[in-house]
Structures are given as structure tokens and as C-alpha cells.
Amino acid sequence: MPDTIRIEDIARHAGEEVTIKGWLFNRTDKGRLQFLQVRDGTGFVQCVVFKKEVSAEVFAEARALTQESSLIMTGTVREDSRAPGIPGGYELGVTGMRVLQQAEEHPIQPKEHGVEFLMDHRHLWLRSQRQWAILRVRATVIRAIRDWFDTHGFVNMDTPILTPAACEGTTTLFETDYFGEPAYLAQSGQLYNEADIYAFGRVYCFGPTFRAEKSKTRRHLTEFWMVEPEVAFCDLDQLMEIEEQFVSYIVQTCLRDRAHELDLLERDTSYLEKVTPPFPRISYDEAVGVVAEIREQTEDEDLRQLLAMEWGDDFGSPHETELTKRFEKPVLVYGYPTRAKAFYMEPWPDRPEVSKSVDLLAPEGYGEIIGGSERISDYDLLIQRLREWGLPREAFEWYLDLRRYGSVPHSGFGLGVERTVSWICGLDHLRETIPFPRMLKRVYP
RNA sequence: UCCUCGGUAGCUCAACUGGCAGAGCGACCGGCUGUUAACCGGUUGGUUGUAGGUUCGAGUCCUACCCGAGGAGCCA
Structure with missing residues (x-):
């Protein structure tokens, strides 16, 4: 032969x-x-x-x-x-x-099928050209992520998946039985990353993360993959530079190595080609103004309703979607209200109501793919925040230690792999970006 | 949790103000030397999501429930 x-x-x-x-x-x-x-x-x-x-x-x-x-x-x-x-x-x-x-009659034919039918046959659906193309892009996104960090001084540090308590509230955590004690599936490796930087300087963790949110939309999975870098001696400006370099590298790698796949997906790559540093940066304050302006101009009464917000509210999907339509590139929105974000975020100098946080919103209506911030490095302020957020100090003793022994300014972010793949491939739902998606009411196959 | 839409053949869908449940695709048989989800002829195909109700008669109307999709909230 x-x-x-x-x-x-x-x-x-x-x-x-x-x-x-x-x-x-x-x-x-x-x-x-x-x-x-x-x-x-x-x-x-x-x-x-x-x-x-x-x-x-x-x-x-x-x-x-x-x-x-x-x-x-x-x-x-x-x-x-x-x-x-x-x-x-x-x-x-x-x-x-x-x-x-000689195969038995195959349920999935090369023609259109409904979502439920395809999801029930996900193990066979994977064989289709479209799924093949998407998941090869996913693999390339993952390779690009690791390549970029590995060549920019980051050390890969895996963080635990079974965790003792809530980082950001227990309502969205999956609880498991840990020899008679409750343990929770991790929804972020960030706090552990913060410990790791004091040993390695720059680290990233990369793994599955779990959110028991009852979200039933095209942009949510209950199990998804997130890469989270954390950097010692890094402020918000430096973090934004890392983000735009990193995301540009991922996109350009896919354009170079997965042209056939993107072509098969009929992806218009003209927007992706523009994804190079620097990205536009606007403050939360400005963004609120832009949303208000869009709201003024729209004739659509439903949209006007959806876009209603006050200073201090976080952006919802409709806000992000409208906002990103104004930009050709991903946009960095920084300086969110402190009360809309997590307890560990460093306040803005002389503006305690604003945090040194930044979200990266993908263009073409794809919305948030990165959330990040500079972290609080001061011991007393962190104690105060735990109290304000009603979090039990005992659970965070180890985390507080990090502010006792050589605390430094540091920053980090988390990038959602599936949302990134969805954007690069131009998909309209996250369920196709992972081989076996876990969603509200879907754990089979 | 809330809002909107949907559930009919293996799949995708149709069936008017209640009146014989249909088509395409697939599968199977036959034909064809350049197809791209081919084409032509034939065969096969039904507990209309479940339970109850109204009616001479219900896929169609009413009630409850189940399942799915899209969205809101929350988030990556």
C-alpha cells in the first residue's frame, strides 16, 4: 500500500x-x-x-x-x-x-438542522466542516495565547479548580461535596495568581472556569475557558498596553494560520485585519456620554428603553453592543465605578468612586472579552473593602498576607476564550466554540 | 426569575375564518462521465410535545404542564 x-x-x-x-x-x-x-x-x-x-x-x-x-x-x-x-x-x-x-444512516446530513437536534448530536455534529473550522480556530487561539505569554516573560501557573470559598459571591458558584465540607468550582484563578506573582513576577493561569449563572443567552456558558495573566509592578496603563499587544497577536495569528477555516466560515476578515495596537481608549465617563447620545438619536423605542442607565451602573449587553459599533477596533473602556466592580480593584487617585479597571470590548457588537484591573496593594484599604462588601475576613487571611510581605502595585485581567473565538469566527452563539458546551439545561452529551 | 416566540414524518418546514395531515431533503430501487447541499423516475415514511376541555368535527380554539429558542438581569 x-x-x-x-x-x-x-x-x-x-x-x-x-x-x-x-x-x-x-x-x-x-x-x-x-x-x-x-x-x-x-x-x-x-x-x-x-x-x-x-x-x-x-x-x-x-x-x-x-x-x-x-x-x-x-x-x-x-x-x-x-x-x-x-x-x-x-x-x-x-x-x-x-x-x-459501513456506517449506519447518519442523523446529520449536509443541510440545515435545528439547534436542539444539533446539540443532541454534538458528538456527531463535530464532524461537519463548519464545526471543524471553528474548533481549529479555537486551537489556534489557544496556541497563540500560550505563545504570547511564554515569549513575554510570563510563567504558566495553574490555579486550583476546587476552591474553599467565594471570591465574588456564592450565588454563581457550583457547590461540590469535599469530604463532607462544601467546596466550589473555581470561577477565577486571580487571587491565586496574585500570590504567584510574588514568586514569579509575571504569571498566567489557563483553564476551565465555572459560573452557575442562570444566563440563557448567546454569550454565556456555565463552563468556559479563561486565561488570566497577573503582573507585578504593573499599573493600569501598562496593563492596557499588554492587552492590546496580546489580543492583536491572537487575531493576527489566526488570520495567518487559519485562512482556509475563516474562509469556509465566510468570515469578513477586513475588521480583523485592523486589529493592531494601539486600541482606542475611552473612560467610563465618556462611554456613558456616548451611550446617552446614541439613546437620544435612536428612533427605536425598545432600544431607548434598553439603553437607559445612570452614572454608576455597569454596562449591559445592549450598551456594549451599541458602543462598539462606534469603533472599528476593539476598544478599551477604563475607570468603571467602584460599586459596579469587584472588591479588590484599586481606586482612582483622588476619585474613590472610580476604580482602576478596564474592559476590552470587541468590535462588531461582540462586546466584553476581557475584564481587568489594577489591584489594591494596600493592606488597610483591602481590609476596609472586605468589610464594605460584607466578605468574611477569615477566608481571605492568606490573601491579606500578600499585602503584608512585600506588597507591590500589580494588575491583571481575564480573557474569555470562547467569546474571543466567537468574535474571530464571526459566530452568533458561543455554543459552537467549544467541543462540548455546558449551558443552562445542557450537560449532554 | 421575568419577557417574547416556538414544538406536525429521521431532518427542515407547510396545512386560510375549526372540515380528507402535505412538500422538500434523507433512506431504498433504477438512470446518467465532472458533480460541488447535482439532476431525472419510482418506493418508503405520522401517538401533530403531554394531560384535560369546548365542538357534529381540533394540528388549528381554551386551561394546565413539559421541552426548546431568542432576549433582560448577571457576567468572560
Whole structure:
């Protein structure tokens, strides 16, 4: 049997006799000519079975092949502009074939299906071209994230997933039984990161995070992946520089390495190409003004209702969506009201009602993909904040220690991987950005 | 938790003011040498989400419940 090749490398084998191992995902039958669309995980290729060129047995067997049957094809690679697929432009002139398993009738056909049906068959849906493209972009986003941090002085430090108590309130935590004591699935590694920077300077944690929010929207999962860097000797301005460099690198890496996939997804990449530093920066105060202005101008009564807000309120999805439509690039919104954010955020100098916080909002209506801030480094202020937020001091003794032994100004942020993938791919729902999404009322398959 | 929309064949949907439950796709059989979700002919296909009610008659109207989708709040 000729050497097995990967479909993604097919152009390098033009004219050669090769073997391809994969699955049939679609077919077109033309009498004495059959076009079998085969995928192998690395790409998609058309295999042409011509009655004159194969044995009667192979031709008959090819005719009987069902969608998703597993097979081993041998044949000659030839260039042909009519050949569909990814990378495309080459096809296999089949000379031999072995069927490993003749698949039963596959539930998912190459046509439209409803959301519920697809989600019930997520384990099979993954095989479709669209899901293949999205999840390859996801893998590239993850690689780019690690590449950037690993080459910018950050050390990867994993933080615990089972945690003792609430960082930001228990209502959104999944509780588990930890040998008779309650423990909670982590919703952030930040506090542990803050401990880690005192040993390593710059760190990042990267893992799944859990939120028991009863959110039922296109931008929420109960289990999602978040990367959280934390940096010693870093203020809010420096943090914003890191964010724009980092996000630009992720986007540009995807444009370079996943062009086929973005093309398959019919993603208009013109906006993505503009994602280079610096990003526009506006203060929360300014942003509130812009939202008020948009609200004034709109004729849409429902939108006017949704955009109602007062200074001090955090932005909701409608606000973010409208705001980002005003910018071609991601926008950094900084200086949120203290009461709208978490207890650990450093106050603005001479403006205690404002925090040194920053959110990064993706363009085209995608909204928040990063939330970050400079952290409180002063022991007394942190004690005061715990009290104001009604948090039990005992649970935070270790965290307070960090302000006792060589405290320094430090900052960090969290980037949601799924929201980033959704934006880069131009999707309208987060559920397609992770192989097996966990959502309100969805833990199967 | 709240608001809006929906549930009919394996899938995607149609069925007018209540009156014979249909089409396309798939599957199966046959035809076709360049198809791209091919095309042509044939075959196959139903507890209309569940329970109750109104009616001569309910997919259609009423009540309750279940399930799903989109949104709000909350957040990445």
C-alpha cells in the first residue's frame, strides 16, 4: 500500500500514488463516475471513482458507501481546479479502496438542522466542516495565547479548580461535596495568581472556569475557558498596553494560520485585519456620554428603553453592543465605578468612586472579552473593602498576607476564550466554540 | 426569575375564518462521465410535545404542564 498522507499536505504529492485514511462525508453519484467527499481530520478531498479504473467489486462497494463510513483510499493525486475541498484544487483518482465500517444512516446530513437536534448530536455534529473550522480556530487561539505569554516573560501557573470559598459571591458558584465540607468550582484563578506573582513576577493561569449563572443567552456558558495573566509592578496603563499587544497577536495569528477555516466560515476578515495596537481608549465617563447620545438619536423605542442607565451602573449587553459599533477596533473602556466592580480593584487617585479597571470590548457588537484591573496593594484599604462588601475576613487571611510581605502595585485581567473565538469566527452563539458546551439545561452529551 | 416566540414524518418546514395531515431533503430501487447541499423516475415514511376541555368535527380554539429558542438581569 502506498504511503499514507494527510489531506492538508495533498499539494505536495501531486502525481504520486498515495493512501488516504478517513471518512466519507458526502457523495455525488454520476452513473459510471462517483465523487466521494472524504475527510481525514486535516482537510477535505474529493475522491473520484471511475468505473473503467477500478475493479467491479470496488466500484460496487463505492456505490454502496453510506455517509460517515470509515475507509482507506488509494489512488493518484492530480491537480484539478474543479476539485472542491480544503485545501482544494487536488483530487484523488481512486484505484483501490478498503471499507473499515459501513456506517449506519447518519442523523446529520449536509443541510440545515435545528439547534436542539444539533446539540443532541454534538458528538456527531463535530464532524461537519463548519464545526471543524471553528474548533481549529479555537486551537489556534489557544496556541497563540500560550505563545504570547511564554515569549513575554510570563510563567504558566495553574490555579486550583476546587476552591474553599467565594471570591465574588456564592450565588454563581457550583457547590461540590469535599469530604463532607462544601467546596466550589473555581470561577477565577486571580487571587491565586496574585500570590504567584510574588514568586514569579509575571504569571498566567489557563483553564476551565465555572459560573452557575442562570444566563440563557448567546454569550454565556456555565463552563468556559479563561486565561488570566497577573503582573507585578504593573499599573493600569501598562496593563492596557499588554492587552492590546496580546489580543492583536491572537487575531493576527489566526488570520495567518487559519485562512482556509475563516474562509469556509465566510468570515469578513477586513475588521480583523485592523486589529493592531494601539486600541482606542475611552473612560467610563465618556462611554456613558456616548451611550446617552446614541439613546437620544435612536428612533427605536425598545432600544431607548434598553439603553437607559445612570452614572454608576455597569454596562449591559445592549450598551456594549451599541458602543462598539462606534469603533472599528476593539476598544478599551477604563475607570468603571467602584460599586459596579469587584472588591479588590484599586481606586482612582483622588476619585474613590472610580476604580482602576478596564474592559476590552470587541468590535462588531461582540462586546466584553476581557475584564481587568489594577489591584489594591494596600493592606488597610483591602481590609476596609472586605468589610464594605460584607466578605468574611477569615477566608481571605492568606490573601491579606500578600499585602503584608512585600506588597507591590500589580494588575491583571481575564480573557474569555470562547467569546474571543466567537468574535474571530464571526459566530452568533458561543455554543459552537467549544467541543462540548455546558449551558443552562445542557450537560449532554 | 421575568419577557417574547416556538414544538406536525429521521431532518427542515407547510396545512386560510375549526372540515380528507402535505412538500422538500434523507433512506431504498433504477438512470446518467465532472458533480460541488447535482439532476431525472419510482418506493418508503405520522401517538401533530403531554394531560384535560369546548365542538357534529381540533394540528388549528381554551386551561394546565413539559421541552426548546431568542432576549433582560448577571457576567468572560
